[in-house]
Amino acid sequence: MSAETLSENSLAGDFWSGVRLSMPVVVASAPFAVLFGALAVDNGFSVLEAFLMSALVFGGASQMVGIQLFGQHVAPWLIVLSIFAVNFRHVLYSAGIGRRIAHWPVVCQALGYFILTDPQYAVAEARAQSGQTVGFAWYLGLGLPVYVFWVIESALGAVFGKLIPDTHALGIDFLLPIYFLGLVMGFRKRPLWLPVVVASACASIIAYKTVGSPWHVSIGAIAGVLLAVILPPHHSGVGERP
Amino acid sequence: MSTTFWIIIAGAIATYLTRIGGHLVISRFDNIHPRVEAGLNAVPAAVLTTLVAPELLNAGPAEWAALVVTAVVSLRGGLMSMFLAGTAVLIIARQFVG
Known part of the structure; x- marks a missing residue:
């Protein structure tokens, strides 16, 4: 038994222990992947386009935002900007995880950042904080199944979405607002959450009535972010974090 | 293309x-300036809220019921349970109020 086979065995072991941890994420994201595919088709995407978006963007909430705006015929640059805005939180994950994976080859790092989703960050950061090394094989085992299932299920959802006859009775046209409300509520523990939500809601409704869609998205978002910037930092709890 | x-x-x-x-x-x-960090922290809630709020203008009883139930369930459950609860209420309510 050479040292090489030993290390190959341990790499495979690392990979599979990552795969085991990925399973809850695969299960939890499955309905959203299928839903994304169905909604993408409902908003004017082809099956191939739905598949491509899942394969290339690989970010659930931002994909939902993208197709919602696409369905409203929002200007393309504003759709891309919105995808960027919804995904902007990854900047913080990226800054955080960088020191954990700095020992990987550059190509592996580049791939690692591509699959850096919310659960990927959370699970990898938890492993690092428990004192274990975040190896590439383990990280790939954690992320790859989520990616593969996400892409396949999106395509399946798009194929089946074409077969749904009455989207109104099934509520398909209103599923995204429900989903986004769920996401908004998920951030409710953040400092300034309620003032930001109220400011964004009021500004977006006023803008929707006056300037019109799609500008209500940018105007409402800027109102909420500006409020957080303008209020004294101690209100936002930024300085108090450990 | x-x-x-x-x-x-x-x-x-x-x-x-x-x-x-x-x-x-x-x-x-x-260091990131605290005000920049506060602004970054506000981005998700601010953007996502603008995708829900204008829908309230056109929402009927079925849509309102679904959103209220989603918000209430979110206080206890995860994203999946609140989404399923809101969707169930929407589908059922639409059978009655169209």
């Missing part, structure tokens, strides 16, 4: 920039 295709490509590049950019840019600074 269609517009949709370019939206997807640009969206993918924008997303990858957020995933690698934090490491490339922010890690070079020791």
Whole structure:
């Protein structure tokens, strides 16, 4: 038994222990992947386009935002900007995880950042904080199944979405607002959450009535972010974090 | 190539920039200004709220019921349970009020 086979065995072991941890994420994201595919088709995407978006963007909430705006015929640059805005939180994950994976080859790092989703960050950061090394094989085992299932299920959802006859009775046209409300509520523990939500809601409704869609998205978002910037930092709890 | 295709490509590049950019840019600074950090923290709630709020203008009883139930369930459950609860209420309510 050479040292090489030993290390190959341990790499495979690392990979599979990552795969085991990925399973809850695969299960939890499955309905959203299928839903994304169905909604993408409902908003004017082809099956191939739905598949491509899942394969290339690989970010659930931002994909939902993208197709919602696409369905409203929002200007393309504003759709891309919105995808960027919804995904902007990854900047913080990226800054955080960088020191954990700095020992990987550059190509592996580049791939690692591509699959850096919310659960990927959370699970990898938890492993690092428990004192274990975040190896590439383990990280790939954690992320790859989520990616593969996400892409396949999106395509399946798009194929089946074409077969749904009455989207109104099934509520398909209103599923995204429900989903986004769920996401908004998920951030409710953040400092300034309620003032930001109220400011964004009021500004977006006023803008929707006056300037019109799609500008209500940018105007409402800027109102909420500006409020957080303008209020004294101690209100936002930024300085108090450990 | 269609517009949709370019939206997807640009969206993918924008997303990858957020995933690698934090490491490339922010890690070079020791500190982020607290006000910038407060603004960044507010981005998700601010953007997502604008996608829900205007829908309230056109919402009927079925849609309101679904959103209220979603919000209430969210106080206890996870994303999946609140989404399923809101969807169930929407579908059932629409059978009665269309």
